[in-house]
Amino acid sequence: MTTKSAMEWNLGGEGWELKGFWPWVPLKGTSMEIGNELMGVTDWMSATVPGGVHHDLYRAGLLANPYQDLNSLQAEWVENRWWVYRKKFRAPSHASGTMQLICRGLDYEAMVYWNGALLGEHKGMYEAAAFDVTDHYRAEEEVELLVVFKQAPDEMGQIGRTSETFTQKSRFNYKWDFSTRLVNVGIWDDIVLAAKGAYSLGELSVTTDVQDESGQGLIRVESSVERNGRAAGESEAAADSPAVIVKLYAPDGALSQTKRIVPDDAGRARCTIAVEAPLLWYPSGYGDQPLYRVELTLADDAREYDSRSLRTGIRKLEYMQNEGSPADALPYTFVVNGRKVYVKGANLTPLDHMYGNVTDERYSWMARLAKEGNLNLLRIWGGGIIEKSALYDLCDEHGILIWQEFIQSSSGIDNEPSKRPEFLPLLARNAVAALKDRRNHVSLTVWSGGNELMSAPNVPSTFADENLAMLRELVRLHDPGRLFLPTSASGPVQYITEERGVSHDVHGHWKYMGNPDHYRIYGQADHLFHSEFGVDGLSGVKSIRKFIGEAHRKPVPMKDSLVWRHHGEWWDTFDRDTTLFGKMTMLSLFADCSQWIQAEGLRYILDANRRRKFNNSGSIIWQLNEPWPNVTCTNLVDYYMEPKMAYYWVREAFRGRRASLDYARLDCSAIEAMSLPVYVATDGESAECLVCAEVLDSAGAVLHGQAFQGCTSPDKTLLLGSLSFQAPETADGLFYVRLTLTVNGEEAEQSGTPYIFSTRPAPIYAPALSIAGGKLAAEALGEWVTDSMDSATTDDAVHARDYAVKNTGDRVLLHVYPIERADLYWTQASDAYFTLFPGEERIVRVTCRKRTGELFAESSTSAADDAQGRPRIEFVYFNAAAAANTYP
Template sequence: MTTKSAMEWNLGGEGWELKGFWPWVPLKGTSMEIGNELMGVTDWMPATVPGGVHHDLYRAGLLANPYRDLNSLHAEWVENRWWAYRKKFRAPAQAGATMQLICRGLDYEAMVYWNGVLLGEHKGMYEAAVFDATDHYRPEEEVELLVVFKQAPDEMGQIGRTSETFTQKSRFNYKWDFSTRLVNVGIWDDIVLAAKGAYSLGELSVTTDVRGETGLIRVVAEVEANGRRGNGSAVGTKESQYEEALGMTGRGSEKGGRAADSSVAVIVKLYDPEGALAHTMQIVPDDEGLASCTIEVEAPMLWYPSGYGDQPLYRVELTLAGDACDYDSRSLRTGIRKLEYVQNEDSPADALPYTFVVNGRKIYIKGANLTPLDHLYGNVTEERYGWMARLAKEGNLNLLRIWGGGIIEKPVLYDLCDEHGILIWQEFIQSSSGIDNEPSKRPDFLPLLARSAEAALKARRNHVSLTVWSGGNELMSAPNVPSTFADENLAMLRELVRRHDPGRLFLPTSASGPVQYITEERGVSHDVHGHWKYMGNPDHYRIYGTADHLFHSEFGVDGLSGVKSIRKFIGEAHRKPVPMKDSLVWRHHGEWWDTFDRDTALFGQMTTLARFADCSQWMQAEGLRYILDANRRRKFNNSGSIIWQLNEPWPNVTCTNLVDYYMEPKMAYYGVREAFQGRRASLDYVRLDWQAGEAMSLPVYAATDGESADCLVCAEVLDSAGKVLHGQAFQRRTTPDRTLRLGSLSFQAPETADGLFYIRLTLAVNGEAAAVPGAPYIFSTRPDPIYAPALTLAGGKLATEALGEWAAESGHGDAAADAVFTRQYVVRNTGDRVLLHVYPIERTDRYWTLASDAYFTLFPGEERVVRVNCRKRTGELFLETSTSAAADAQERPHIDFLYFNAAAAANINP
């Protein structure tokens, strides 16, 4: 065989320029009246592709950092201009029977020119625009590629009418509770020039299953015949019956015709997870141009979600071969697994199946909602995706819901989820709008939705991590009534899923009902959303402790970012604790998530920003921990929890996220990680405050996901000096599919010197050494504000000792740009009072940081060994400081440890 003739050249990277214009000016060029050149609102400037206009303007000095203070208000003009990207390059010497220009990320409405000739127009950011450049292509000719974007459409943000939605553009850009209005414009994904031979591989489907002891890999590949057809404006004109029924033109996106030629064959090779060749098959396409086969793998290595097993990936390679050459090739990785869906235990007969079963094992969902990683999503680098995936994996998450108000993510995220065992819940791009939430049925919208949905289905179905499709976020046919498949919009999407990915569950929307929001009414909740606040003491514990929903696909608790992050985007004049009503700047960065009154009521006066952040993060972690444990106690009557939200796309003072914009994990992240451990002991309670001497009887639970185990739980009641006031032990054997009540911790609420007492649980499994104690439950016998004594704790003394030097993790070279450095520390409390919420902080601000343990509590005389992992920050936007490359290469992370209210106590001994 000769080398294959199909080739691709990525046109991204260097050499792009950008210029802004008033609307229509780039098409006119010169003034009709006086003949002068219409010069535009900017000069040509360097541009990033993939990327977006805003960051290029910032780099050119034409835009102030839009993430700082109120600056984004002064950037809203950007969305109202036209923008032209251009790149000059020499056409490759190689040419194919067909030359295609493939634009995978035009955001949003664009015209594409090749040496001044219009190749076509495109509308929509999720479907690739594919243009035939064959007639215009001259090998080694100088080419000017010009992409002209019209102004962004004026779509609705979080508040508006869903029924009037008319675009397939990221809705959160137009203002959401966790973001501002900053509407992205530009080329947000790759642009590729492709030379195709007489034949090429088209659509591809790779699905897996398990039958008995045999793994099945089903491969279906479309073979396309290339070459000009008709007037040469596009490669082929065949459209699906569904597209024709919707009246879709598919302009600029047509695909090649199907081939029926016995001279070509598809050679399929399968490599096992160790890289050894396991199978080879040769398939001749049928008369419709489809080459299909099923590969049987005996005793396969099975793919499991994180926490339930390993994630071995097989590699499938396809080569389209002719008599004299290889025309095309494709390669992907997949996992072998059996995926099923069943109703929950004791589920109502009309409920949807919310329990996911992988390889015969029920998977309890421990998930989080993922927003886009950045407001300017075209500028997100693979390194940022990689670190976010690591945060999810090490946070014990096994599912990410990719939310319908955001974007259909880039392939790298799905690849990472395949590798890490993180299931994907993918929503199509629709979301509620508050005034009405009914799915849009506008005649200009449904074809766009169908096209982007079909493109997403075909592009993402080959990922083993993909588990659920959903019609969108919080779509409702009436207040508090989620929409169903009776809706024309959702019925259309269900048909597309049935056609293109029939093996996966499609839910009409999230929440899927029959009521939208969590309620204390019994017997009516299946999949619900809410709430998003700490609901107060004792209401929070009553609401979540008595709920009976089958699935909890969105809920949250709000809390401040850390001071280290807040200082990056809030000017010094605004760095003081205030309620949102008293600060426009704070309101601009998290208006909905004001915790000032909540935290003042529980702790007392917020005198410093550091104190406010400490108190707010405490209550966020407390509120989430209780919800997660309450849901898990009903496993598999309840099939899982999906927290709102893992991340945020722009920096907020306060939000419901676990990880802030700068990738700094909050206390809630570590609290969720502990609550989602596979082996977990937990406590149930109905409030945080008790009367001294009051009889307490608190249920103790144990869960061991995926295993039966003998569990020993030791429960201790302590005071702030570390004195054990009461202790009990509980021992029973758990089962994989239950959270088992072991008994009740019974004692009288103690009278302590400061009014605080602590309960902590230590779990030992199957006779193994007990793990470190879990984060304590902190109660008070004082009147409001019940947690005020925590602000005056004194006597704890923090001492830290580094063990060894920084070392690169296994698999990372010390000098590599992507090195992850690790170091261990011994952290001790050498004082005579408790230290609350001890955590590491990286001082150079050049590294993302993730610790093996953080926000843990040390009683007097206790110590903890903590491993800290750091990776060089890269790809972050709007950085206001810089350092020399030499210093950056030499410096290693600098870790300090802090604790709750440390600024007031000031007892840190490095």
């Protein structure tokens, strides 16, 4: 987080108004023919800054909830109007001679007026618009600030021609497979008024390293010093002799070092601070994330002109080719402080269509879900946005590496990077702005030219492309210590293939590929890196009820429902799930089954990739989240921040210590001879491991047991042996394989979610729908306690409580998880969607944070929280609604 000096006033917050007009009307004001005032398409209404027009219209009652049913279709007029933001304020007093108005989030094409005077025009979301208002400024004067937005540009959504891209506007807004068409317009980031003295600090670069020989930490600081003109009463001597005072504070807050730097003739101040025995920053799962504070003050003997402060971590970042990598492959293995890091990542979409309205609290909870989900990398995708600084601060704190893409993406008809003459300079300016700002985050690990850019079908673009060559040079100039990849996937083929020896960094697939095809495709793949892939699954009923009207809440294929199609057309799982489970008429059951197969499909892909560590250097799941509520999607966490079953199974697959099973299909014949390889991985450590494997039936009887032992290495997944047995004949045709891992004599934190197989003909999982006899009991242990995790979380914002969850029946309970019935809290559990056999008990910690900052949110239940204002937690399980007949 970078903070500025005190002479800066944030103009966001209260006092803004908004009004809509037909195009060009704000510039004319009156009719040429009759002279009447042209009043606009709305009256003045209260506005939110930062924010967006759509939510302000909704709050004013002029727009129906665009996230409900088909309502977004009736909101598409918004992008085709001009919108005027207005704020009246009293100009603050100040003692310096230069005043700047800095608009960091104009979306997209705007004209800015100060008391009727046009300050200038601006086009582009990511480069700040800075206007010198010194000549207009009068202290204590009433100011009317107007920001006039033209209609949104007619850019392409997911389908179109990349070669014709001409803007730097976020493209997912124009329709993507996980979103609708709601094109944001408004002030989406801060707008500030800055007072500058004779000198000020300009662009800042803070990078860190570790010396190989001595182990010293190095913090390299470089800042420009800008001359703004002498303030009244300032002497020539004072104006000509400022220095930059750099102070370094240790992670515990103690002042560590102070340096005084005199800028050179070019106005650059540079220094390197050596730190003895530094506390090193590691990605999550590999160590801690201590952050040092660097404070810069520009001053002479008489006065202080400017100051800045930021936090950084000391770490050495390197890149190397994968083991067994072809000579021409790019380096896909990230090395931090000499340790190879296996990437456990997810792609991040914008948190909301209305990204200007995303609060720090929503960023904070999403970062928490990422860390608690055992993710160590987020890919900020090129079809979305360059996120607000709050997210990068949180990733610095939590040890989540950032893969940052520039704002470019494939378009289906052609995917070639645009070289339009108006586009390349715009791309360059926005890229430089992003580079200069984001390079100071220790979590930033790799830059990419964009998403799925291809010079020909299935052939990713390379640095030979003029567009990408330009970006590589900009990265070299402004952030030379970090890797730049031309695109994701970076090839030499785009998509995962069963052909061997041709896959480096690949994408795909995004569906469960069927039984047994899914297991053949991923089990035999040999790609070096898997930077995008996914499996689709329904949201939970609790969420679906918020945005789908009651008439549409029944299982249907997408072809039979316009409403369902509008909320996830690409991700129809109806045929897949009925093939595996049989006919379903209840929405709750359909959601349970769909989430099961999503979780199963992702778990297998992650385990298959990890078995080849570091020949394969990691997995980045598509996708962690979604910016609009879908009935079904490839996300792990739905729009309302409800983690799906896949989130918890992914978390288990990404544990630092992990035992896993390999298999070729989900079904087999009774008494068929089975031989299933057993693997174990321990990230970053060598350890003695014991894996106990059990084959069980639905009554919890152990039908076969086998133990495996071995010593792991930090950088390899170890094959311990094969679990060999005859597929049992069970009463319901199902059997379960559960692995329990012990590391160095202590049981690892592995939930033991079993692998579930069937000996029945299709639909092979139909017996799971009729399992009866399990009884779920959950008892709260103690009271709610506070649980703070990051700098954006207040001490009393997050609550946690332990529960003893037990199966008191005589049959298995599948996929047990907590649900917050009041619908007033975001919820995350230490364990969820686990299996309890008869008599088994598990202690689960449930963590909750009050829902805040959600847009268009309407509770799915009328229940209130308890008298103490705490969450109402209930544990449920697979097909529980059918068993209790609680949902129609």
